Amino acid sequence: MDLTIGPNAFLWETDVVRGFYRDLAATPAARVVIGEWVCSKRLPLWQAAILDAVEALLAAGKEVAISSLALVTLPMERQMTRDLFDMGLPVEIADLTALESLPQGHPFWVAPVVNVYNEGTLDWLARKGATRICLPPELPLSSVAVLARAGRERGVAVEVWGHGKAPLAISARCYHARLHDRPKNACMFVCGEDPHGRAVETLEGDGFLTVNGVQTMGFAVTTAARQIAALREAGVSALRLSPQPGDFAALVGAWDSALAGGGDGLLDELRRIMPEDAFADGFLDGKPGMAAAG
Numbered sequence: 001m002d003l004t005i006g007p008n009a010f011l012w013e014t015d016v017v018r019g020f021y022r023d024l025a026a027t028p029a030a031r032v033v034i035g036e037w038v039c040s041k042r043l044p045l046w047q048a049a050i051l052d053a054v055e056a057l058l059a060a061g062k063e064v065a066i067s068s069l070a071l072v073t074l075p076m077e078r079q080m081t082r083d084l085f086d087m088g089l090p091v092e093i094a095d096l097t098a099l100e101s102l103p104q105g106h107p108f109w110v111a112p113v114v115n116v117y118n119e120g121t122l123d124w125l126a127r128k129g130a131t132r133i134c135l136p137p138e139l140p141l142s143s144v145a146v147l148a149r150a151g152r153e154r155g156v157a158v159e160v161w162g163h164g165k166a167p168l169a170i171s172a173r174c175y176h177a178r179l180h181d182r183p184k185n186a187c188m189f190v191c192g193e194d195p196h197g198r199a200v201e202t203l204e205g206d207g208f209l210t211v212n213g214v215q216t217m218g219f220a221v222t223t224a225a226r227q228i229a230a231l232r233e234a235g236v237s238a239l240r241l242s243p244q245p246g247d248f249a250a251l252v253g254a255w256d257s258a259l260a261g262g263g264d265g266l267l268d269e270l271r272r273i274m275p276e277d278a279f280a281d282g283f284l285d286g287k288p289g290m291a292a293a294g
Helices: 014-024 040-046 048-059 075-084 096-101 119-128 141-154 175-179 225-233 248-261 266-273
Strands: 002-005 031-034 063-067 091-093 108-110 130-134 157-170 198-201 207-212 215-223 238-241
Touching: 002 248, 014 031, 014 040, 014 048, 014 248, 031 048, 040 048, 040 075, 048 063, 075 096, 091 096, 119 130, 119 141, 141 157, 141 225, 157 248, 175 207, 215 266, 225 248, 225 266, 238 248, 248 266
Parallel strands: 002 031, 002 238, 031 063, 063 091, 091 108, 108 130, 130 157, 157 238
Antiparallel strands: 157 215, 198 207, 207 215
């Protein structure tokens, strides 16, 4: 079992993106998915950094895939999706409409926002050419084990959400813009003011969700830190870590050490690296996904 770094969900400045992937190239992560998967309006702000990042990651021996959007609605976005298959990299499909643009026989990966809940769906995707599938974060461990076994039988690597604010929903409307009384088409990229998303609280003041432009995420960082041994036993191929601000390279290193050593003490180390964040165990143990970790 190794580590996959998912695409960045947040809007960061171009220099920050360049530095992030430069540092990531030196980490022990096995593969990286890069690209804009939340909002097509953001892409022009940082797309100049993509080629540099891909070059650095490939030079460091990483597998690299490019992500599609999680919600394709506009003709421009359909063309952007078609163009992804001309880049010479594996494409991670985050919206099944991207299959319409898939060249015959072209292999692809599947993002965790695609609902792969059973063997029938996994088998259908495998027949279409899927070689790697990151399962949705809301699945319990029992379902993960079934799908990991099905993946092995079909030659498909199965990943599980390991770390990050869980992606819960995507919308055609932009909460960030509406919050600031701006129309979506004149948002002025206000989501960039919240590099780790904007917290949403209940009326009682408890953390509930995180909004990130058109995306809704969990409030806490969902972590599989206490489930490493069980996931390895289930036959999971990789754990997916979602980019976030701060010392992400140290975070990747902590996860790599935990995979090598069994995982003891990882949650304490994550809390040291991310002292301001709350952690949740997620859905693997069959409990509510927002339940506090540990």
